[in-house]
Amino acid sequence: MVSMKSGIRLAILSSLLVCAVFASAEDDENQKLDRQFQSAVAQYNAGQFAEAAAQLESLLPHAPKSFEIHELLGLAYTAQSQDAKALEHLEIAVRLKPDSAAARTNLAASLIHAGKPDLAGEQFRKALELEPRDYDSNHNLGEFYIQIGKIADATPFLEQAQRIKPSSYENGYDLALAYSLTGRLAQARQVVQSLLEQKNTAELHNLLAQIEEKDGKYLAAVNEFEIAAHMDPSEQNLFDWGSELLLHRTYEPAIAVFQQGTQRYSNSPRMIVGLGMALYARGKYDEAVRALLTAADLDPADARCYLFLSKAYDSSPNQAVDVIQRFRRYTELQPGNALAQYYYAMSLWKGKRTEDSSLDIQMIESLLKKSIALDERLAEAHVQLGNLYADQHEYAKSIPEYLRALELNPNLPDAHYRLGQDYVHVGQKDQAQKEFEVYQRLSAQQMAEVDKERAEVQQFVVSAKAAPAAKP
Numbered sequence: 001m002v003s004m005k006s007g008i009r010l011a012i013l014s015s016l017l018v019c020a021v022f023a024s025a026e027d028d029e030n031q032k033l034d035r036q037f038q039s040a041v042a043q044y045n046a047g048q049f050a051e052a053a054a055q056l057e058s059l060l061p062h063a064p065k066s067f068e069i070h071e072l073l074g075l076a077y078t079a080q081s082q083d084a085k086a087l088e089h090l091e092i093a094v095r096l097k098p099d100s101a102a103a104r105t106n107l108a109a110s111l112i113h114a115g116k117p118d119l120a121g122e123q124f125r126k127a128l129e130l131e132p133r134d135y136d137s138n139h140n141l142g143e144f145y146i147q148i149g150k151i152a153d154a155t156p157f158l159e160q161a162q163r164i165k166p167s168s169y170e171n172g173y174d175l176a177l178a179y180s181l182t183g184r185l186a187q188a189r190q191v192v193q194s195l196l197e198q199k200n201t202a203e204l205h206n207l208l209a210q211i212e213e214k215d216g217k218y219l220a221a222v223n224e225f226e227i228a229a230h231m232d233p234s235e236q237n238l239f240d241w242g243s244e245l246l247l248h249r250t251y252e253p254a255i256a257v258f259q260q261g262t263q264r265y266s267n268s269p270r271m272i273v274g275l276g277m278a279l280y281a282r283g284k285y286d287e288a289v290r291a292l293l294t295a296a297d298l299d300p301a302d303a304r305c306y307l308f309l310s311k312a313y314d315s316s317p318n319q320a321v322d323v324i325q326r327f328r329r330y331t332e333l334q335p336g337n338a339l340a341q342y343y344y345a346m347s348l349w350k351g352k353r354t355e356d357s358s359l360d361i362q363m364i365e366s367l368l369k370k371s372i373a374l375d376e377r378l379a380e381a382h383v384q385l386g387n388l389y390a391d392q393h394e395y396a397k398s399i400p401e402y403l404r405a406l407e408l409n410p411n412l413p414d415a416h417y418r419l420g421q422d423y424v425h426v427g428q429k430d431q432a433q434k435e436f437e438v439y440q441r442l443s444a445q446q447m448a449e450v451d452k453e454r455a456e457v458q459q460f461v462v463s464a465k466a467a468p469a470a471k472p
Contacts, residue, residue, distance in 0.1 A: 033062055036055055037055075037056075037068075037069070040052045040055035040056050041072065044072060044075065044076055047079075049076045049077075049080050052076045053076040053080070067097045067103075070096065071090065071103060071106065074088075074107075075106060077089065078113065083113055086110045086114075087111065090106055090107040090110050094123075099130060101126075101128075101130040101134065101137055104124075104126050104130070105123070105124070108120040108121075108123035108144070109140075111123065112147070117144075117147075117148050121144060121148075124141045125141065127140070135168070135171075138158070139158065139171050141154075142154040142157035142161060142174065151182050155178045158171060158174055158175040158178055159175060167198070169199055172191055173195065173204070173207065176188045176191035176192045176211075177207060179191065180207070180214060185211055185215045189212075189215075192208045196208075202228040202231035203232075205225075205227045205228040206225065206228040209223075209224030209225040210240075212224060218248050225237070225244050226241055228240070228241070233260075233264060235261065235271065238260060238261040238264065238265075238271070239268075239271055239274060241257050242271075243274060246258075246277060246281070249281065252282065255279060255284075258272075258275035262275055262291075268298075269305065272298065272305075273292065273295045275291045276291035276305065276308055276309070276312065280312045283315075286318060289309065289313055289318075292305050292309040293309070293319070296309065297326075300330065303334075303337070306339070306343055309327075310327075310343050313350060314350065323350075324347045327340070327344040327347040330343065330344065331344045336374060337374070338371045338374035338375035339371070341370045341371035341374065342371040342378065342380065344367055345367035345371065345381075346384065348364055349364050349384075361388065361392070364388060365385070365388055369385065379408040379409040379412060379415075382404045382405035383401070385401045386398040386400075386402040386405065386418060386419075386422075389401065390418060390422055393425070398422055399419065399423075399426070402415050402418060402419035402422065411442060416438045416442065417435070417439040420434075423435060
């Protein structure tokens with residue numbers, strides 16, 4: 001689901017603020033009931049939703065067919081997240097006044113909250129049919145389509161809302177974001193720049209940065225992310241700025257931004273993972289391992305940091321005890337995760353040799369086999385199991401593992417090299433020569449590995465941007 005600037009605009013009927021449900025009555029009892037209704041309206045407007053609901057419930061037996069009471073009661077329950085009660089009264093309100101676009105809007109918003117988007121869409125469309133030139137009706141339907149991921153469907157309604165009310169910051173922001181998400185970058189940039197003339201905000205600079213990044217204008221993008229972060233050093237803005245620098249391999253500045261971010265948001269796993277990745281990319285492996293261990297402790301079940309923890313540990317096995325403990329905990333938290341088993345096996349094996357008396361070969365073999373059993377297509381696990389067997393000169397076992405790994409992914413230089421070595425040991429020199437030639441060719445293609453690493457970073461950035469913000 002895409003996060004937009006504004007939410008669905010609830011339509012608080014103006015009649016609720018001024019009307020007297022019992023105003024036509026002249027006797028003292030009805031005047032008393034009318035004062036109770038006005039009191040409920042005042043309580044609702046003051047944010048005292050439970051008190052308002054209690055007042056309205058006591059009034060309902062005296063006016064069971066009052067649109068105003070059912071409508072306000074539904075809104076009061078919506079404000080308290082009591083979805084079932086809210087829907088009951090808002091549905092009655094719509095039946096009592098089916099030509100009210102506002103009532104249908106409120107029912108639609110409650111249906112979204114209750115997890116019924118299809119029914120909500122029907123009500124938003126009916127509200128628009130009743131008031132086709134109303135700003136809120138157009139904006140709300142566009143916002144609804146955005147929330148269910150139908151960006152292209154949302155755009156015409158956001159455009160219409162913008163024509164009706166061109167000064168609307170909220171709708172303009174949503175329209176610019178919709179344009180950006182659908183690749184209409186020039187239009188998105190134009191809308192944002194127009195909004196900036198009205199209101200210079202950090203979130204607009206952040207959005208403009210996203211547009212420039214999509215348009216391939218890295219320097220403009222990083223400049224806008226920096227402006228946004230200086231105007232509002234929120235976790236999101238700092239993370240976006242650091243991520244942009246990291247994606248384009250500007251490592252030292254990225255490290256500085258992520259360090260600033262971790263100082264402000266010390267309980268943010270994504271910020272600390274970002275720092276660890278930047279340190280790793282810069283070759284500061286010991287520092288990278290420390291940062292990624294911290295991230296793993298903040299959110300032990302989050303898979304995002306373990307890939308780069310394994311990479312950093314591969315280059316800096318100095319913190320073996322701590323790393324092994326984290327990977328063991330990861331397997332305990334996620335026993336059905338093939339990568340968790342693989343990482344744990346490799347952390348145990350890292351930096352040791354088969355002649356090391358402390359090395360538990362059987363445990364490593366068991367973990368690699370379990371990893372393959374959980375995901376037979378995990379080529380790296382086949383390669384490492386082959387390495388384990390080859391180190392013990394069990395070539396009848398290692399060769400099939402290498403062959404299976406290369407069947408899954410033929411572009412693994414190390415697998416070709418180790419397979420070639422095994423063929424030499426078993427006397428198949430022609431086969432060995434072929435594998436060494438493939439190894440030489442793949443080794444020359446260094447950019448493939450660089451692109452893979454950038455893709456891994458990009459995948460982390462995309463997934464982490466949706467993470468909930470941490471408190472400073």
